[in-house]
Amino acid sequence: MLAFIIRRLLGAIPVVVLVALIIFCLLYFAPGDPATIIAGDLATPEEIDRIRVALGLDQPFHVRLGIFLLNLVKGDLGTSIFSNLPVTHLIAQRLEPTFSLGVLTVLLSVVVAVPLGALAAWRARRAVDRLALVVSVLGFSVPVFVVGYLLIWVFAIKLAWFPVQGYTPLSHGVGPWLSNLVLPTLSLGMVYIALITRITRAGVLEVLSQDYIRTARAKGMGDRVIIWRHALRNAAVPIATVVGIGVALLLGGVVVTETVFAIPGVGRLLVDAILRRDYPIIQGVILLLAGIYIIVNLCVDISYAIFDPRIRY
Known part of the structure; x- marks a missing residue:
């Protein structure tokens, strides 16, 4: 390994x-x-x-x-043309908002999408399955910025439950930090939830048709044990794969989401640099995103051996 x-x-x-x-x-x-x-x-x-x-x-x-x-x-990404500050320093200042938004989005997506996809496969062609299909279609069809503005209009302007825009550092408290990230996380997580839900449903549905699942049912095992201990575990490899692939969607969506919600993260730094043609910042941020994507895919490859003991490196 x-x-x-x-x-x-x-x-x-x-x-x-x-x-x-x-x-x-x-x-x-x-x-x-x-x-x-x-x-x-x-x-x-x-x-x-x-x-x-x-x-x-x-x-x-x-x-x-x-x-x-x-x-x-040498690890030197250059100096910003406009601010005359090192690019590494500017990126370091913006990492916390982007990292917080990304981690919360991944956690929310996996926690919601995997059980929803497994439940849809268990109740195939029933109400829950149709609900999962509607969620997936909406998640893929509606752009991230449209979902963001709808969430702002309903939960920030009409109901006043959450702040409209901005970001509060984690050092100022978990409550204020989380309240600023709820709407951006929901907005960014829609397409990610849709993707993981569809793959989870397809993978679990395929596993449920295998002979050992019928044998487990013949031995009297309950449906919950079959779904969570057998079917979902054996469908974990394609699910982990799509989670890693979906990081590309996540990184692209961060740029739009941070712009909509005025979050001072790496995505917004990239947008401002593009508008001002600040080439060193553009190069540095894209290299950072490429490095993150490579590391995530490495973690996904390692997880294969954990989910399926037959896989050896």
């Missing part, structure tokens, strides 16, 4: 480098000039050229690429 983890971590290095190359090339050939944006509309060509030289934007492609990769190896 340890050798497998080491191989996967070493194999992730070329992936991160490839992502860095792609992002650098896309931003290099993107239209627009950060020096012009920084200088403003009334700047003279001489002032723009001076800013371009100060930022190193006058260097050729291969020189800028070499500097970027060398700094990346």
